[in-house]
Amino acid sequence: MDRSEFERMAPRLRERIVSMVVGMSAEADSDMADDVAQDTLLKLWMMRDKLDKYRSIDSLAFVIARNRTLDLLRSSYGSSTVGMEHVGDISDGxxxxxxxxxxxxxxxxxxxxxxxxxxxxxxxxxxxxxxxxxxxxxxxxxxxxxxxxxxxxxxxxxxxxxxxxxxx
The missing domain is CATH 1.10.10.10 (Winged helix-like DNA-binding domain superfamily/Winged helix DNA-binding domain)
Incomplete structure (x- = not known):
């Protein structure tokens, strides 16, 4: 994938990632969603030579974003404070x-x-x-x-x- 293709795809994908992250959890604010979207797009950019191997770049982006969001949510709870009461917050149900x-x-x-x-x-x-x-x-x-x-x-x-x- 070349730069122009990526630049055409990125704004639409960024908007959808932000929307997904905000919908995942009450703790996921717009700043976190922006960070996740930026991290996801950066990772996709780093993988741009391999993106042609994937059937759906959107699906790949959503998996990357979901995993990054879960990582951030887990780290915000702290490793010692994650209990069973938070399992519903972390999982997608x-x-x-x-x-x-x-x-x-x-x-x-x-x-x-x-x-x-x-x-x-x-x-x-x-x-x-x-x-x-x-x-x-x-x-x-x-x-x-x-x-x-x-x-x-x-x-x-x-x-x-x-x-x-x-x-x-």
Missing amino acids: VSPEETVIDSEETAGVMEIIASLPSVQQAVIRMKHIEGLEVGEIARLTGSTPGSIRVALSRARQNIRDIFMQRQS
Whole structure:
């Protein structure tokens, strides 16, 4: 990834990281969120030569940011004062069983997306995985926003149909 690509991606990603960090815990104030976002973007910049290996840079950034936030929250409690009463503050409230179920469902949906026609696959990935807006997708693909909405609608319907067939 070159500098210009990173500079285009960073502001959008920074905003989403700050929002995620603030939502993680009552102790995560805007200063902490800014620090985590800065640390995360710095780490991504240091890894820029390897970022092409990752399917989703956003997902990588969120994992880095989440781990950094948890580290900061743990250190703010102090190593000797973390007790069971703080476990709920540190964890994200998701049980291991829910995590496994979510990952299996995600894998199933990703498999369904991979089976879609290429245009539908591309617009679904851009919209829901990369987090792009319809206007951005239209600009990148040289289409109109209306045609992108139609493609998204058809792709979602196909995903729903295939998912329902597999559930039966």
